[in-house]
Amino acid sequence: MIYLDHSATSPVNPEVLKAMEPFFSQEFGNASTFYSLGRTARQAMEAARENVASLIGASPQEIIFTSGGTESDNMAIKGTAYKWKNKGKHIITSAIEHPAVEETCRYLEKQGFEVTYLPVYEEGIVRIEDVLAAIREDTILITIMHANNEIGTIQPIAEIGEIARKKGIIFHSDAVQTVGKIPVDVKKLNVDLLSISAHKLYGPKGIGALYVKKGVFLEPLIHGGGHERALRPGTENVPGIVGLGKACEIALKNLKKDQEYVTRLRNQLIAGILENLEESYLNGDPDKRLPNNAHLRFNGIEGESLVLHLDAKGIAASTGSACSSKKLEPSHVLMALGLEKVEAHGSLRLSLGTENTPEDIEYTIKSIKEAVTTLRNLSPLWNQ
Structure with a gap:
């Protein structure tokens, strides 16, 4: 299979798996105990914390381990909202956030908070002037994703963070x-809180982290022991934490090389489709996007049908967020770009990884052209 859905999840790197294996059975100790098994687990956990911190330019004490991106988002947003609700109840976010952010904000609206959802326009990017216009005296939190999980557009996080800092938000x-x-450098990005998930960078599922800048205080969402600065009590997932740490270590070592390689593949893919298939379009800004993301739309077809055709050809792709793939409604991200429903339904997300090859891309281009042609020949939307 040619796997082109790395935005949904990535395969665990063999080095990551090897690092994790001892902590399932041989070194199985509880990291909160004082005897040697526990101390070994604690040492491995703290080494992993250092690796995560190094990848994002933080200090180890600023890393809180969680079960993944969704928990990190909830901890950051609800934790801030509940901690500072006496100061204000206004939150600013964007119209294209991941469901982990969007649904958390919707929930807080039911709790009496007010949320402003910033537009992203055709290019899929938040504009600084809209951020400035949305800020109020009672604004306590701004939460804007670094890059979109569907269309891959990268947001002006450093500029937004600078505004937030000056306003005390x-x-x-x-x-x-x-x-x-x-x-990703938390200091250069001017962030107070930043969410990470291991399974998006060749680590295991079920583990993530939240960067919490020193001096930033959150209300804990769950209560128990004093684990993770009392922000995330519960026995630590040592194998998962070790896996996240190893994945971060590998990512830091290979970041520049991998970014350049995957960017070349992405450009090959986009050009091969847009130049050879009529009425095909790239969703989102062509330049300010993730190196591995190509989000395309094709007039006259349904994206779900295209995914199934590609699957039959041995290619794994998606129409958008894996967290929303079972919904029949068009993607809220694509609708925020100003697309019509029929256009949104004809979209395909291809997200590449380091194991993909130029030959994979050529086969994918050929397969997409064949599948789109077949579907258009059957489509009343195309033949009317």
Whole structure:
């Protein structure tokens, strides 16, 4: 199979799996105990914390381990909202956030908070002037993703963070799609909180992290022991944490090389489709996008049918967010770009990885052309 859905998940790197294996059975100790098994687990966990911190330019003490990006987003947003609700109840976000952010904001609206959803226009990018216009005296949090999980557009996080800092507003960014793919430095980005998920960067599922800048305080969502600075109590997932740490270590070592390689494949893919298939379009800004993301739309077809045709040809792709793939409604991200419903339904997300090859891309281009032609010949939308 040619796997082109790395924005949904990535295969675990063999080095990551090897690093994790001892902590399932041989070194199985609880990291909160004081005897040697526990100390070994604790040492491995703290080494992993250092690796995560190094990848994003943080200090190890600023890394809180979670179960993944969704929990990190919830911890950041609800934790800020509940901690500072007496100061204000206004939150700013974008119209294209991942469901982990969007649904959390919708929930808080039911709790009496007010949320402003910023537009992203045709290019899929938040504009600074809209951020400035949305800020109020009671704004306590801005949460804008670093890069979109569907269309791959990269947001002006550093500029937004600078505004938030000057206004005394907490700033969170969901960086699940960027950490390990492009340089991420929490200081340069001016973020207070940043979400990470291991399975997007060749680590295991079920583990992630939240960067919490020193001096930023959150209300914990769950209560128990004092684990993770009392922000995330519960026995630590040591194998998962070790896997995340190893994935971050590998990502940091190979970041520049991998970014350049995957960018070449992405450009090959986009050019091969747009230049050879009529009425095909790229969704989102062509330049300010993730190196591995090509989000395309094709007039006259249904994206779900195209995914099934590609699957039959041995290619794994998607129409958009894996967290929303069972919904029949068009993607809220594509609708925010100003597309019509029929256009949104004809879209395809291709997200590449380092194991893909130029030959994979050529076969994919050929397969998409064949599948789109077949579907258009059957489509009343195309033949009317």
